[in-house]
Amino acid sequence: SSLTFQTRIFRGFDGAELHYVDVGSGQPMIYVCGFGSSIEPGTIIEAMQHHGRIIVFDQRAFGITPAAGEMSIHQSARDVQALIEHLDLNDVVLYGYSMGAAVTFSYVAQF
Secondary structure (H helix, E strand, O other): OOOOOOOEEEEOOOOOEEEEEEEOOOOEEEEEOOOOOOOOOOHHHHHHHHHOEEEEEOOOOOOOOOOOOOOOHHHHHHHHHHHHHHHOOOOOEEEEOOHHHHHHHHHHHHO
Protein backbone atom coordinates (compact mmCIF):
# COMPACT_ATOMS: atom_id res chain seq x y z
CA SER A 1 0.00 0.00 0.00
CA SER A 2 1.30 3.44 -0.87
CA LEU A 3 -1.23 5.28 1.27
CA THR A 4 -0.18 6.20 4.76
CA PHE A 5 -2.51 7.39 7.46
CA GLN A 6 -1.64 9.69 10.32
CA THR A 7 -1.66 7.78 13.58
CA ARG A 8 -2.89 9.26 16.82
CA ILE A 9 -2.57 8.05 20.40
CA PHE A 10 -5.16 7.21 23.04
CA ARG A 11 -4.61 5.82 26.51
CA GLY A 12 -6.00 2.60 27.91
CA PHE A 13 -7.62 2.76 31.34
CA ASP A 14 -4.25 1.64 32.81
CA GLY A 15 -2.41 4.50 31.09
CA ALA A 16 -0.89 2.44 28.26
CA GLU A 17 -0.47 4.35 25.00
CA LEU A 18 -2.12 2.80 21.93
CA HIS A 19 -1.90 4.02 18.35
CA TYR A 20 -4.93 4.38 16.10
CA VAL A 21 -6.11 5.91 12.84
CA ASP A 22 -9.43 7.68 12.28
CA VAL A 23 -10.40 8.40 8.66
CA GLY A 24 -13.55 9.12 6.70
CA SER A 25 -16.83 10.49 8.01
CA GLY A 26 -20.31 9.35 8.92
CA GLN A 27 -21.14 6.14 10.79
CA PRO A 28 -18.24 5.35 13.17
CA MET A 29 -16.89 1.82 12.64
CA ILE A 30 -14.10 0.33 14.72
CA TYR A 31 -12.24 -2.55 13.09
CA VAL A 32 -10.27 -4.85 15.42
CA CYS A 33 -7.34 -6.46 13.62
CA GLY A 34 -6.59 -10.16 13.81
CA PHE A 35 -3.60 -11.68 15.60
CA GLY A 36 -0.34 -10.19 14.39
CA SER A 37 -2.06 -7.64 12.15
CA SER A 38 -1.82 -3.89 12.48
CA ILE A 39 -2.88 -0.56 11.00
CA GLU A 40 -0.30 -0.96 8.21
CA PRO A 41 -0.51 -1.55 5.35
CA GLY A 42 -4.01 -0.17 5.83
CA THR A 43 -5.85 -2.27 3.25
CA ILE A 44 -9.01 -2.51 5.37
CA ILE A 45 -8.89 1.26 5.86
CA GLU A 46 -8.51 1.89 2.13
CA ALA A 47 -11.36 -0.52 1.38
CA MET A 48 -13.77 0.88 3.97
CA GLN A 49 -12.99 4.61 4.30
CA HIS A 50 -15.64 5.60 1.75
CA HIS A 51 -18.34 3.69 3.67
CA GLY A 52 -18.11 5.67 6.92
CA ARG A 53 -15.73 6.77 9.62
CA ILE A 54 -13.16 3.98 9.95
CA ILE A 55 -11.19 3.67 13.17
CA VAL A 56 -8.48 1.03 13.52
CA PHE A 57 -6.06 0.64 16.43
CA ASP A 58 -2.89 -1.35 16.98
CA GLN A 59 -3.46 -3.67 19.90
CA ARG A 60 -0.77 -3.93 22.56
CA ALA A 61 2.49 -5.38 21.16
CA PHE A 62 1.20 -5.21 17.55
CA GLY A 63 2.19 -2.70 14.89
CA ILE A 64 3.52 0.48 16.44
CA THR A 65 1.80 0.06 19.83
CA PRO A 66 4.34 -1.10 22.42
CA ALA A 67 3.77 -4.01 24.76
CA ALA A 68 2.39 -2.69 28.05
CA GLY A 69 0.43 -3.96 31.01
CA GLU A 70 -1.90 -6.91 30.54
CA MET A 71 -1.99 -8.17 26.97
CA SER A 72 -5.08 -10.27 26.38
CA ILE A 73 -8.29 -10.44 24.41
CA HIS A 74 -10.21 -9.07 27.40
CA GLN A 75 -7.72 -6.20 27.80
CA SER A 76 -8.04 -5.37 24.10
CA ALA A 77 -11.82 -5.20 24.60
CA ARG A 78 -11.28 -2.73 27.46
CA ASP A 79 -8.97 -0.77 25.14
CA VAL A 80 -11.84 -0.59 22.62
CA GLN A 81 -14.03 0.94 25.35
CA ALA A 82 -11.25 3.42 26.23
CA LEU A 83 -11.01 4.38 22.53
CA ILE A 84 -14.79 4.84 22.29
CA GLU A 85 -14.71 7.10 25.37
CA HIS A 86 -11.63 8.97 24.07
CA LEU A 87 -13.43 9.77 20.82
CA ASP A 88 -16.80 10.31 22.56
CA LEU A 89 -18.51 7.95 20.12
CA ASN A 90 -22.10 6.76 20.11
CA ASP A 91 -23.77 4.11 17.95
CA VAL A 92 -20.51 2.44 16.92
CA VAL A 93 -20.26 -0.53 14.57
CA LEU A 94 -17.61 -2.84 16.07
CA TYR A 95 -16.22 -5.65 13.95
CA GLY A 96 -13.07 -7.71 13.74
CA TYR A 97 -11.26 -10.49 11.98
CA SER A 98 -10.01 -13.68 13.63
CA MET A 99 -8.71 -12.68 17.10
CA GLY A 100 -10.36 -9.31 16.46
CA ALA A 101 -13.72 -11.09 16.43
CA ALA A 102 -12.87 -12.65 19.81
CA VAL A 103 -12.06 -9.15 21.12
CA THR A 104 -15.44 -7.97 19.77
CA PHE A 105 -17.29 -10.78 21.59
CA SER A 106 -15.36 -9.99 24.78
CA TYR A 107 -16.36 -6.33 24.40
CA VAL A 108 -20.04 -7.32 24.14
CA ALA A 109 -19.70 -9.52 27.25
CA GLN A 110 -17.97 -6.77 29.28
CA PHE A 111 -19.84 -3.68 28.14
